[in-house]
Amino acid sequence: MISGALPLFICEDHWKIAKLLMKPLLGWAVTLDPLGYTYSQVKTIPFMILAKLQQMLCENPSSKFKSLFEHVKETCKRIMKGEKNYLGYSFAEEVADLFYNYTSYPILRTIDAIPHNAVFLAQVYIGIENGQILWEKSAERDTFEEFFRAMVEEELRRKQRWLDDKTNITHWLINLLNIDEEKYITPKVTQAVFELGLNPQDYRMKFLSVYRATNQLFDTDEPKEESSAINFEDTKEESEAIDSQKTKVSYTQAQKEALDEYKQVLRFIMRYLYPMRKLFLPEENMKDPALFMPWGINTPKKFFTLYIQNKLHSRNYERRQAIIAGKYRDPRTQSDDFIKTVFNQAINDEVTKRVNAKKRGGERADIFRFTDDLNEAAGALMDASLQYSLMTFAESLMHPRVPYAHEKLKMLLTGEFKGVPLMTKSFRKYWAGKKTVHKIYLANPHNEDCKHFVYKV
Numbered sequence: 361m362i363s364g365a366l367p368l369f370i371c372e373d374h375w376k377i378a379k380l381l382m383k384p385l386l387g388w389a390v391t392l393d394p395l396g397y398t399y400s401q402v403k404t405i406p407f408m409i410l411a412k413l414q415q416m417l418c419e420n421p422s423s424k425f426k427s428l429f430e431h432v433k434e435t436c437k438r439i440m441k442g443e444k445n446y447l448g449y450s451f452a453e454e455v456a457d458l459f460y461n462y463t464s465y466p467i468l469r470t471i472d473a474i475p476h477n478a479v480f481l482a483q484v485y486i487g488i489e490n491g492q493i494l495w496e497k498s499a500e501r502d503t504f505e506e507f508f509r510a511m512v513e514e515e516l517r518r519k520q521r522w523l524d525d526k527t528n529i530t531h532w533l534i535n536l537l538n539i540d541e542e543k544y545i546t547p548k549v550t551q552a553v554f555e556l557g558l559n560p561q562d563y564r565m566k567f568l569s570v571y572r573a574t575n576q577l578f579d580t581d582e583p584k585e586e587s588s589a590i591n592f593e594d595t596k597e598e599s600e601a602i603d604s605q606k607t608k609v610s611y612t613q614a615q616k617e618a619l620d621e622y623k624q625v626l627r628f629i630m631r632y633l634y635p636m637r638k639l640f641l642p643e644e645n646m647k648d649p650a651l652f653m654p655w656g657i658n659t660p661k662k663f664f665t666l667y668i669q670n671k672l673h674s675r676n677y678e679r680r681q682a683i684i685a686g687k688y689r690d691p692r693t694q695s696d697d698f699i700k701t702v703f704n705q706a707i708n709d710e711v712t713k714r715v716n717a718k719k720r721g722g723e724r725a726d727i728f729r730f731t732d733d734l735n736e737a738a739g740a741l742m743d744a745s746l747q748y749s750l751m752t753f754a755e756s757l758m759h760p761r762v763p764y765a766h767e768k769l770k771m772l773l774t775g776e777f778k779g780v781p782l783m784t785k786s787f788r789k790y791w792a793g794k795k796t797v798h799k800i801y802l803a804n805p806h807n808e809d810c811k812h813f814v815y816k817v
Contacts, residue, residue, distance in 0.1 A: 364389030366406060369435040379442065403451060404475070406436050407482040411636060414482070418635040436486045452492035455483045459493060463506045467683045469514045471676045477515050481636040488640075508637060512655045513691060515629045516622065517670040517679065526761070529672070530713070531732070533706035535614045536668065537699075541710075548711045556715070563727060563739030570742070571735075571780050611660075618667050626650050656692040665698045666691035729756035732763045738777040750783070757800045765804040 365385050367378035386405055387397030410432045417425040440452050458480070461468055474480045487493035523532070534541070611619065627650035634649040646654065657663050669689065673679035682688045689698040714732060724740040731737050741753060753772060757765055775783045 366409060366432075366435070368431045369438045375438055379438070402439060403483070404479055406432065406439055407479045407486070408476065410436050410486075411478040411482040411632065414639060415632050415635045418638060433486070433489070436482070437490055440483070440486050440490055440492065452487050452490065455480070455487050456493045459484050459487070459507070463503070463510055466510070466688055467680060469510060470680055471518065472680075477511050477518075478632050478636055481511075481633070481639070485636070485639045504640060508633075509655045509692065512626075512629070512633065513666060513670070515633060516625055516666070517673065519625050519629055520670055520674065521621065522674040523671050528761070528763070530706055530709045531763075533668070533702055534710060535612075536618060536664070537703055537706065538612050538615070539703065539706060544707045545710050545714070548707070549714045552711065552715045563724070563742075564733055564736035565739070567735050567739035567742060567777070567780065571778055574780055615664075619663070622652075622663070622667055623650070626652065659695070661695040661699050662691050665689060665695040668702060669698065725752045725756040728753050728768065729759065729762055734764055734767055734777070737764070737768055738771060738780070738782060741771055741777075741782045743783070751796070754796050754800065758803045760803050762804055765800065769800055 367382045367385065369375050369378065383397045383402065384394035386401040387394050389405065390396060390401055410429070413425060413429045413432055417429055440455070458468055458474060468474070484493060523529075533539075539545070630649045634646070637649075638644065652658065652663060657666055669682075669691065673682055673688075679688070689695070691698075710732070716730075727740045728737050731740070750772065756762075757768055757772075762768065771777050771782060775781060
């Protein structure tokens with residue numbers, strides 16, 4: 361079954377008719393209607409076919425694919441020479457302007473400017489072959505490297521998995537950047553609370569004192585996770601830390617997952633971007649293009665600048681707004697500034713959130729609901745059943761986006777945390793019902809772990 365057809369250039373006399381018949385054929389291939397032709401179709405479909413043929417030719421360099429590539433190439437050259445938009449602006453001029461300004465103006469890299477990067481590379485290649493785009497391989501190699509590296513960054517942004525809408529960005533950054541909460545967050549919260557004159561009961565220390573006594577620990581003996589993972593305060597980095605198997609840099613679980621995710625995405629996009637690169641640099645024979653170092657991402661700071669910024673700008677409008685506001689940073693040259701900014705921003709946002717939670721009221725249920733510190737939540741719940749109805753605590757969880765809703769629900773249902781009893785069994789049984797727990801789950805549907813407890817009450 362034939363789903364579409366593309367007239368090819370054979371000779372000048374043939375092309376006079378073929379270029380007229382091409383438009384209704386493209387309209388039919390895209391919209392199933394010969395009258396559905398638009399100018400963008402002739403700028404896209406033949407070049408998309410050329411890009412696909414180049415990929416197939418690299419995978420299987422047979423004479424068949426070589427012949428097909430040359431025929432489609434000649435057709436694309438004729439299309440670029442003759443096409444103009446409704447303003448009289450030639451197709452070649454559009455492509456040339458995007459190519460010349462691609463590196464200098466990041467806003468020209470977004471989907472609304474360049475819908476498909478592999479197709480754009482095919483268009484640039486044809487423009488150079490026609491002599492409509494000036495590019496000397498010997499003199500412009502560095503310029504092309506910058507251009508291609510910027511394209512890799514943009515393509516990674518387009519093909520990555522988006523962050524879930526319910527992701528708490530602050531917690532995500534704290535986890536990814538391995539920020540020490542005891543060093544950077546807790547002291548600032550304590551100072552802010554003291555300056556505001558709130559001085560609420562320190563439920564966190566209340567719980568920890570019982571926990572230490574139960575486990576026969578001294579203040580300095582509280583178990584802490586010792587980690588040699590990368591610390592983003594450090595300015596010294598190994599230049600081959602990302603791709604090298606022998607690097608001494610270690611990563612947290614969240615950082616490893618980020619690296620593994622982007623390695624997979626990079627390998628995927630190189631399946632079609634690197635064959636297009638070979639059109640410009642046919643003598644190049646890179647052993648493994650699916651590495652970060654050849655594209656200028658050779659240190660942890662550069663990688664996580666690329667990763668975090670792309671994740672925060674997953675949607676096209678988010679990237680455009682960041683560029684317009686001057687918040688976009690080049691991962692290869694401005695990683696120090698970016699990491700420092702998001703590092704401090706994550707700390708400040710978390711401190712503000714915790715202080716606001718304490719300002720909303722000193723009642724135990726309020727603290728239990730708003731706190732991001734599970735030790736503090738446990739302390740607020742300790743012996744609370746003697747003075748307050750546990751339903752007050754249950755109702756505090758019936759709100760969306762409660763921090764650590766699953767863990768807090770588990771405290772209420774089991775009556776303990778880290779092996780420390782928080783209430784007596786009689787009080788624990790008083791409130792727990794399927795309807796109540798189900799309401800908590802409905803308020804936090806993104807936390808699938810809550811479902812596990814709904815049917816165990």
